[in-house]
Amino acid sequence: MEDYPIDKLLEQAEKAQDSFQPRLAIKFLERAFQIEQRGEIATQIGTLLVDTLQLEDTEPSAVHLAVDWLKKAIDIQENFEAYLQLGQLHTGQESVNYYEKGVGLLGEFLKTVQEKDIYSRQYSTALIALTEIYMTDLCDEPEAESKCEEYMKNAVQNDPKNPECYSTLASVRLSQCRDEEAKQFLEQSMDLWYKEPEEDKVTAVDPSWPIYPSRIALSKFLMEVGLFERALAALETCQAENDQDPESWYLFGFCYLKMSELEPDNEILKLDAKECLEQVVKLDEKFKMTGEGFVPEELLEDAICLLNNDIEML
Numbered sequence: 001m002e003d004y005p006i007d008k009l010l011e012q013a014e015k016a017q018d019s020f021q022p023r024l025a026i027k028f029l030e031r032a033f034q035i036e037q038r039g040e041i042a043t044q045i046g047t048l049l050v051d052t053l054q055l056e057d058t059e060p061s062a063v064h065l066a067v068d069w070l071k072k073a074i075d076i077q078e079n080f081e082a083y084l085q086l087g088q089l090h091t092g093q094e095s096v097n098y099y100e101k102g103v104g105l106l107g108e109f110l111k112t113v114q115e116k117d118i119y120s121r122q123y124s125t126a127l128i129a130l131t132e133i134y135m136t137d138l139c140d141e142p143e144a145e146s147k148c149e150e151y152m153k154n155a156v157q158n159d160p161k162n163p164e165c166y167s168t169l170a171s172v173r174l175s176q177c178r179d180e181e182a183k184q185f186l187e188q189s190m191d192l193w194y195k196e197p198e199e200d201k202v203t204a205v206d207p208s209w210p211i212y213p214s215r216i217a218l219s220k221f222l223m224e225v226g227l228f229e230r231a232l233a234a235l236e237t238c239q240a241e242n243d244q245d246p247e248s249w250y251l252f253g254f255c256y257l258k259m260s261e262l263e264p265d266n267e268i269l270k271l272d273a274k275e276c277l278e279q280v281v282k283l284d285e286k287f288k289m290t291g292e293g294f295v296p297e298e299l300l301e302d303a304i305c306l307l308n309n310d311i312e313m314l
Contacts, residue, residue: 006035013044022048042073043082050085063089080105084126092137099130110158124159127151128168135175148172163189163210167218174224183225189218190230194237203240212241219251228259246283246295250303253277257306277303 004012009032016025026048033041046069053062067089073082083102087095103126110119131151134144141147152172155165166189173182193210197203209215215234222231232255238248253276260269280303284295 004031006032009035010041017048022052026052037076039073039077039079039082042069042076043079043085046070046073046082047085050088078105080109080122084122087126087129092133095133096130096138099126099133102126103130120159121162124155124162124165127155128164131155131168131172135171145176161192163192164214165189166192167214167221170221170225174221179225182221183227186218186221186225186227187230190222190234194233196233203236205237205240209237212238216247216251219255223251223255223258228255231255244283244293246280246299246303249276249279249283250299253280253303253306274307277307281307 009028013025013028013032016022016028026045029041029045029048032038033045046066049062049066049069053066067086070082070086070089073079080102083098083105087099087102090098103123106119106123106126110116110123113119128151131148134141134147134151138144149172152165152169155162156169159165166185170182170185170189173179173185193206193208195206210218215238219231219234219238222228222234232252235248235252235255238245239252242248253273256269256273256276260266260273263269280295280300283293284300287293287295
């Protein structure tokens with residue numbers, strides 16, 4: 001590696017990334033940075049470290065290392081990628097400061113490019129992250145509500161085809177007790193990506209779907225506003241992707257249970273709820289034997305409680 005020119009090192013780093021070897025890619029990039037201290041190389045290293053943290057490492061020292069590289073990138077040349085990554089690694093007002101700086105730079109960059117789709121999605125995703133901070137860490141700030149409205153208006157204007165814009169708007173409306181508006185936004189969010197499977201065909205995984213955690217969160221919102229059939233449809237896409245997730249089985253059971261409360265004479269709904277919740281218990285037993293996963297203790301306790309109490313009383 002010592003004799004490689006910088007272009008060759010960057011090429012090898014790209015190949016390592018393509019073959020899902022982020023740590024090897026980081027080594028090539030670090031060597032390239034020693035040869036020439038470019039801001040984009042430091043940003044790449046910081047970004048890869050963030051991605052690796054999400055998959056593997058939660059040690060504070062690893063977080064600090066990612067932050068150091070991203071700050072180094074900014075010192076060389078300000079760029080929106082580094083600021084947005086730093087926003088992801090911090091909390092509260094500090095996170096807001098980084099995100100807003102990144103959004104500002106990205107907004108200016110968007111004015112200069114013709115192919116806007118990828119960058120518009122980055123832009124709206126960052127604004128969604130800012131909204132979520134003001135709904136959690138900074139929810140007691142006097143400007144929290146107006147900030148959420150400002151961010152989401154901007155997000156929708158710049159990326160109207162992003163389903164997460166509308167599910168986040170629904171979350172904001174729920175926090176304001178404006179449930180009917182929340183329903184409309186949730187329907188709008190789902191309509192952007194969900195297609196009913198053909199009759200007698202199972203739901204097939206579609207790479208254009210929102211990411212798995214977003215669909216899980218969407219199903220919860222849909223249940224909260226009483227859109228149970230839509231919640232089941234969202235959960236079916238989750239199970240098509242991963243039928244060994246205890247949370248999706250629990251949510252299926254919970255949804256059927258809520259539906260059975262509206263139709264107390266519908267024995268099929270009760271049986272469906274029972275079978276789904278029992279699957280959570282079965283997965284716990286399986287995972288303990290195989291070590292292939294685990295069921296969170298609180299989730300397991302909730303499933304058992306519903307089986308022992310709520311279903312028995314129906």
